[in-house]
Amino acid sequence: MSEPVRVAAVDLGATSGRVMACRVGARTLHLEELHRFGNGAVPVRGSLYWDVLGIHREVLVGVREVARTGALHGIGIDSWAVDYGLLDRDGQLLGNPRSHRDSRTDGVPTEVRKTVSDAELYDVTGLQQLSFNTVYQLASELGTPTLESAERLLLLPDLLTYWLTGEVGAERTNASTTGLYDVRTREWSLDLAKRIGLPWSILPPLREPGTVVGPVVDEVAEYVGAAGVPVISVGSHDTASAVVGVPAEEGSFAYISSGTWSLVGLELDGPVLSAEAREADFTNESGVDGTIRFLKNVMGLWVLSESVRTWADKRLSDVTLPALLAGAETAPALRTVVDINHPRLLTPGDMPTRIQELAREAGEPIPRTPVAITRTLLDSLALAYRRNIRLAATLAGRDVDVVHLVGGGSQNALLCQLTADALGVPVLAGPAEAAALGNGLVQARALGADLPDLAAMRALIRRTHDVRRYEPRVGLDWDAAASRLG
Template sequence: MSVAGTVAAVDLGASSGRVMLGRVGPNELSVHPVARFANNPVRTIDGLHWDILDLHRNVLAGLRAAVREAPTLRSVAVDSWAVDYALLSGTRMIANPYHYRDERTADGVRATHALVPPEQLYARNGLQLLPFNTLYQLAADRLAGALEPADSMLLIPDLITYWLTGRQVAERTNASTTGLLDQATGDWDADLITRLGLPRTLFAELVDPGSTVGPLLAGVADEIGAPARLEVVAVGSHDTASAVVAVPMTSPDCAYISSGTWSLVGVELDQPVLSEASRLANFTNEGGVDGRVRFLRNVMGLWLLSESLRTWERAGTPSDLPALLAAAAQVPGPVPVFDVDDPRFLAPGDMPARIAELCAERGLPVPRTPVEVVRWIVESLAAAYARALQQAGELSGQAIRTVHVVGGGSQNALLCQLTADRTGLPVLAGPVEATAIGNVLIQARSQGLVSGSLENLRSLVARTFTPVRYDARVVERTT
């Protein structure tokens, strides 16, 4: 293996998407975007939906740009956020997928727990209880009669992959977020699916990261100007699974924070942790690449900041986040901390007002200015990260001596510094595009451009991307 090659990563986030070109060889790794586009949900009379057709159009345009720039492209792969799906009848999508922030799932949670108690669910699937997990969404669809015309269900990256190749599969890391995989076998839990009254036919064949799904459909290849033989590969199609591949961990005593719209805070293990203590702490065991387990907690992330900015913009006072963060860093301590995972923060809306409401209820100082709102949010996120990391170490028995922050939050110097302060541990920030890099690396390995274990791939990341280091300071705080 001495020749580098180029692959294309389609990386769809909850607020934006991108198509990235990655060039990889045994001692070479680089990525750059060829297309970026917004991912804006649409609210209709029946709820909040993803505009999946617009996303697909942008994916095709991005792949067209990728092929123009790299005519010898070796493969393509898709990753996205988890849990959401489309229902299909034959080849036809029945309706636009619901957004996980839609309010319809409460009845699905109650109906599911009436059939299988939460402690039994956790013993089988090891998932954190989140009201939008796929099994709860499917329960809501069952109650509404929406499953009756459906004969298949595809998670978002599997749906895009199907439209590219004509083959329906379920990539295993993302399937692990549905709550319907058996932790013991890694396969669909047929007994649980039956107990929940879901049609077994909905669930596609499982494939592992690194598998070739198939070549592009002739029509797709023609539209993007690619050879029909261009392969589409399964990677860690849950974006966090790909991001964790690219965390430059060079020792086993590291934790990671994949910091974006959501913050995924945890450690990588060989076996799940299915204890009652883990369930009560609301930790999740999600599938990782190469059979690893991502033992983590979902923490409300940069959504709190982005939704606050949208609120101020709607009110006619657009704000500049870098300037707000710089000013927020100067707010004197101690700074109050609120619960960033309060359910009131899940849906879109007036985030500063909700934060003020929660602070008033808890007897905390109420933020009065945008600068104070930003500082309260960042301080509270750092405190949530520190709690989750402490619990991850205690519940898993894994020592944590270094924290890696990847994704968009790695560029937030205030957040990284406060995380170091609150954990008392060094924080290494970067790479920013970890999800795309992980996607690219698994493709590259499947194409023979690199080889070896995840540790070998991470060593290549560590040699290529220099992190920014933040060391803990002694500071005064309220909690």
């Protein structure tokens, strides 16, 4: 590739989505956000649904804006994992996809264990056994008319790709989050699906990240004003794209993709499937170029954003995020810490009250003000990062010399500094748009860019993007704080 390429990097989060124009050349890597839209689960009669048609509409609006403002050489979509849509035999969507935060999987893992034990499931999938994994969502639908009518299952980014191209498939990095993917063979585990009673025939063909899926269909071409544009399968789990966007040099590094969720872990050549890894609830997810993302899902800034929303609903003054972070900077450190991964913090609601309840139950001082609650959340999150990075390193037999913190959390200077302090190693923060950068780089390589491996992609990020370095400070007793959590 002699000339730079310009692609649409569609980066979908559970609370918002962006369409970025990504320009990639030999010494060029530039992102421009051209369309942003709100997202979120919609409650209807006690259930939580995604407005997936609205998401599709916004994706088209964003891609059209990329085409309007310059060349458009490709389109790639990454999003959160595990959620899916079901198609009937005519390729029509069977209802709105449910959110992973929906309560329909309550108690389902216990039922699945009667057929397939946790140990058996982990030995095949290597997956952290979260109650909202796709396997449990599907099990909750057994016996329903919707599942009985389904011809195909498509994970969210694959569903949107299907509407753009008419092609069905499942990109591997996202497929590996379902609980139905064999992490060793890198194929669907049809045996697991059969034993659980799931209709295994609905699982679509698998794709590698970097596959050119096909050109946009005529109706899409007409709407966006660009015909023949290829849609490229990127690391469609946003964390897979974000890890591509980690500007690491060779060496022992850990990463934190910090956003709504925090994905905390290591990049490895193969899975870690020991009993200790299973008991610690670590996951082995496929990454780009055959890598394994050995990581833990840790509650992220979702808890803080839900708290801000609650305070705004109560019309409290001075609860903007900048004001809260400024106040938290000088608030007493490690005064109150809680289990930031507690199941009570998983669903929407009055998060400040839940934090106070967890503090009371743990015998911790109860934070009374928004600033005190914000400091509690950030201290607790840094402790969770510390615990899980150290545990991942032990389980994988690796040293960690530096932590790369990417995603929206990299812009939270206090969180970055607390993470360096807690771990006792430097934290390199940024880029904030790691997922969109990884998305664009994989597209560019598929279109002919000289980016043969992850090292080349990351070198280009380092040449074109600054990161902020946080050195660990001494003075706070993080060991004692950790011991209070047990």
